[in-house]
Amino acid sequence: MAVDMARAPQSKLRWGELDEDDGEDLDFLLPPKIVEGPDENGVKRVIEYRFNEDGNKVKVTTTTRVRKLARARLSRRAIERRSWAKFGDAAHEDTGSRLTMVSTEEIILERPRAPGSQAEEVKVAGDPLAAMGKAGAVLMVCRACGKKGDHWTSKCPYKDLAPQVDAFIDKPPTETTASSGATKGGAYVPPSLRAGAERSGTEMRRRNDENSVRVTNLSEDTREPDLLELFRAFGPVSRVYVAVDQKTGMSRGFGFVNFVNKEDAERAINKLNGYGYDNLILRVEWATPRPN
DNA sequence: AATGAGCGG
Numbered sequence: 556m557a558v559d560m561a562r563a564p565q566s567k568l569r570w571g572e573l574d575e576d577d578g579e580d581l582d583f584l585l586p587p588k589i590v591e592g593p594d595e596n597g598v599k600r601v602i603e604y605r606f607n608e609d610g611n612k613v614k615v616t617t618t619t620r621v622r623k624l625a626r627a628r629l630s631r632r633a634i635e636r637r638s639w640a641k642f643g644d645a646a647h648e649d650t651g652s653r654l655t656m657v658s659t660e661e662i663i664l665e666r667p668r669a670p671g672s673q674a675e676e677v678k679v680a681g682d683p684l685a686a687m688g689k690a691g692a693v694l695m696v697c698r699a700c701g702k703k704g705d706h707w708t709s710k711c712p713y714k715d716l717a718p719q720v721d722a723f724i725d726k727p728p729t730e731t732t733a734s735s736g737a738t739k740g741g742a743y744v745p746p747s748l749r750a751g752a753e754r755s756g757t758e759m760r761r762r763n764d765e766n767s768v769r770v771t772n773l774s775e776d777t778r779e780p781d782l783l784e785l786f787r788a789f790g791p792v793s794r795v796y797v798a799v800d801q802k803t804g805m806s807r808g809f810g811f812v813n814f815v816n817k818e819d820a821e822r823a824i825n826k827l828n829g830y831g832y833d834n835l836i837l838r839v840e841w842a843t844p845r846p847n
Numbered sequence: 848a849a850t851g852a853g854c855g856g
Contacts, residue, residue, distance in 0.1 A: 698856080707855060771849055796851055809849055842850060 766793075766814040768824060769842035773797065774833035775806045785832065786812045790819025811842055 588603040602614065640646075696703050699711040706712070770782065782795045797810035814820035820841075828839040 694856095696856080709854080767851095769850060794851095798849085798851055807849070807851095809851090811851060838849095845851065 764813065764844060766817045766820040767842040767844065768812045768814065768820050769809065769838075769840050770812060770827075771809040771838040771840075772835050773806060773808050773810060773837070774835050775808060777806060777810075777833060779810070782810055782812055785827070786814075786823055789814070789823040789826070791815040 585603075588601065591600040591602070694703075695705065695707055697706055697711050698708040700713045702711075768786075773782075777797065779795045779797050782797060783792060786792055786795070791814065792812055793815050794813040795810065796812075798807040799805065800807055812820075812823070814823065824839050824841065827837055830837045830839070
């Protein structure tokens, strides 16, 4: 942002407090910001108006999902222990006076990138309310095949036939500064993409969804670290994932483990399918690849 | 019983 020092206020305003645009501040012409929710699903909506760079009045709706952390739940065994007769010091104390309590405090997390969250801009013609609900077009131009509008580069149906993608992603700018990764253009180039870094074809950069093993019948408190712990014995694991209900934060009882080597995945399946874990019998099978 | 999230120029 260019700051015209001649026009900038002489006051103690620091640059971060200066108005983003250099034009006059017409914000008073805009309707006030509206905050709705969160509703019972934890969805919060903020509606505000601003002028975009073309000077058009624009309505910006941002929805975020706000979620209550599931309150700590007591395990079955803990519940059972509660019915035990008190002994020791506790037998003489008033209940709760010196005992550890489960906090009832609710912690709210805003997760702007959560599923269901989005920010959309709607151009407002004249009456702002007239354009409510109409979304602007998304602009997608595939770098692999050049088609506009229907897919991203990573999903290009022709990506396997289009090695010229390399022209865009594989060649780092020549004026790369080795130490910082900064270029003349200012874009950061990660070490893996800098000149001299060895690379083998296109598959280097694709996410490894190979050797994916699906694990079902997980107990509800099995987390990713637990899965890793269990499966890493068979060989290097590239990813573990436990499906979680985004609304409740509870495990959905299944997950995926990706192995670097297919043979390891196979051995894990053979050994762990039917394996008793946390009172449940695991099902461990090849995962059907996710449609992408 | 059950097949994942996220990243976009």
